[in-house]
């Protein structure tokens with residue numbers, strides 16, 4: 737089996753190739769290593785191989801892992817669904833939050849972000865798959881959410897995130913990621929200083945990078961297949 741270090745190198749290589757193939761600078765694509773369900777020791781191995789940014793989806797698991805690794809200079813991104821009664825530990829423990837799709841969640845994160853910390857960097861999750869996906873703001877409701885979230889203190893809106901329906905259809909992968917990019921471009925044209933497209937996972941990162949991803953969220957291609965012992969603690 738490949739080591740975490742080998743797998744990280746292979747993932748970076750995939751990103752580099754996809755970026756070059758699209759005439760993009762690979763340095764503009766951040767690899768977020770999604771460590772959910774994997775122990776702190778796996779994160780430590782990835783860090784030793786040069787990885788600094790990690791994504792987590794389950795609050796309780798993440799908070800424990802972050803505490804266990806607090807001597808390392810890691811950057812943590814929350815990428816899971818957010819329940820309103822779990823916003824406080826997210827606001828206190830993470831640098832970024834990717835999956836915001838309602839104003840109420842953004843307001844709570846804003847109110848609960850500790851004053852001594854840098855602004856929480858956030859992306860709004862957009863439902864680009866229509867009926868096929870339940871989470872994410874509908875594209876026609878995005879502009880209003882962006883306008884409201886942009887005014888909140890202690891959080892900084894950076895861009896958009898999507899999790900399109902899983903598909904092996906490369907053409908559909910490209911279409912979904914292009915939709916997200918076009919939404920970002922429209923918002924930029926309206927004057928919002930947004931710079932982030934969080935899109936692409938282990939199975940579709942090439943299409944995402946080709947369509948402009950600035951953060952790809954890669955889990956199983958780095959750490960292996962997941963088992964879900966902690967799901968009830970999410």
Ligand SMILES: *Cc1c(COP(=O)(O)O)cnc(C)c1O
Pocket residue numbers: 770772793815816899937938939953954955956957
């Ligand atoms: C788990 C997860 C990932 C990583 O998925 P892989 O297919 O393992 O790369 C990416 N994004 C989100 C939001 C996730 O929950």
